[in-house]
Structure formats: C-alpha cells, structure tokens
Amino acid sequence: MKSHISATIDSDLLENLNCFGKEERRTRSQIIELALEQYLKEKTKRDDEIVTSSGRFGGKFSREETYAR
Numbered sequence: 001m002k003s004h005i006s007a008t009i010d011s012d013l014l015e016n017l018n019c020f021g022k023e024e025r026r027t028r029s030q031i032i033e034l035a036l037e038q039y040l041k042e043k044t045k046r047d048d049e050i051v052t053s054s055g056r057f058g059g060k061f062s063r064e065e066t067y068a069r
Contacts, residue, residue, distance in 0.1 A: 007032075 009017070021031050
C-alpha cells in the first residue's frame, strides 16, 4: 500500500531527479522510492546474512565416497 508524504528537497537535487526520471522514463516518486529502498538496504545490512559468491565447485564429488562410511 502506498502512502502520500510531503518532503522538502534541495532544488539542485530535484533538478537532477527530474533529469534522471526523464532518462529512465519514471516518475519522481518512483525514482525517490527506488533510491530510498537502495539506501535503506545498504544501511540496514544484517551481519548474520549468508554471504554468497558466483564461484563454482571445480573438484570431484562422489556420493558413494561420502555415504560409504
């Protein structure tokens, strides 16, 4: 659910917001929402998150060797 708010924004920042919105074909509110979401995601990262990487296992895996104990 969306809520209506009122905010005071620096005029230079608003000009940049408008230009970026035109380039991305998004409304001001969409750009502000996306920027705020990204900012909060970065600032509220939890330390207990599972860290992943794009690496791959390059070795050999055998179920028989693993479960043959």
